[in-house]
Amino acid sequence: MDYLLKRQMDQEALELDALYAEAGKRCCELEDAFADEELQKRIDAVKSFQEKQALNKRCKNCFALLNQDSRFCTKCGKRVEIEIPCANCGLMLAEGIKFCPKCGWRVEQAEPAAKVGNTCKVCGKSLKEGAMFCGGCGAKQQQE
Numbered sequence: 001m002d003y004l005l006k007r008q009m010d011q012e013a014l015e016l017d018a019l020y021a022e023a024g025k026r027c028c029e030l031e032d033a034f035a036d037e038e039l040q041k042r043i044d045a046v047k048s049f050q051e052k053q054a055l056n057k058r059c060k061n062c063f064a065l066l067n068q069d070s071r072f073c074t075k076c077g078k079r080v081e082i083e084i085p086c087a088n089c090g091l092m093l094a095e096g097i098k099f100c101p102k103c104g105w106r107v108e109q110a111e112p113a114a115k116v117g118n119t120c121k122v123c124g125k126s127l128k129e130g131a132m133f134c135g136g137c138g139a140k141q142q143q144e
Helices: 002-029 037-055
Strands: 083-085 092-094
Touching: 002 037
Parallel strands: none
Antiparallel strands: 083 092
8 A cells, every 4th residue: 555655646746747847837937937837737736736836635546636526536437535633632533433443532523504495304405496406415306
């Protein structure tokens, strides 16, 4: 497993180097680099990549970097497990766990969101009018 993580991190370093090279090349080709949209896109790609690296949120299957709000891995397609920190010891716990395996602290369950308008019956997320499934949790909605 350490080998796979090391390999993934080496690949990411190569990707970042390529992004820097593209931005640098484009910058050298221009007289007014700050007015170029293509250069700005490349700079934004570098910043986005660096933000992912700073978060260090990775897929547990292939170790690919993920955005903060990713629900599925963009590399292997596996569902991303949502983790929350234990309020007592800080250990990251999988969604739905009732007790912390490290300290035994009872994990508080969040109260369901108030039902206002057209919301999911399971997670409380707002739904588009006529939605058959929730975009947040995937639960089928019964039409009233």
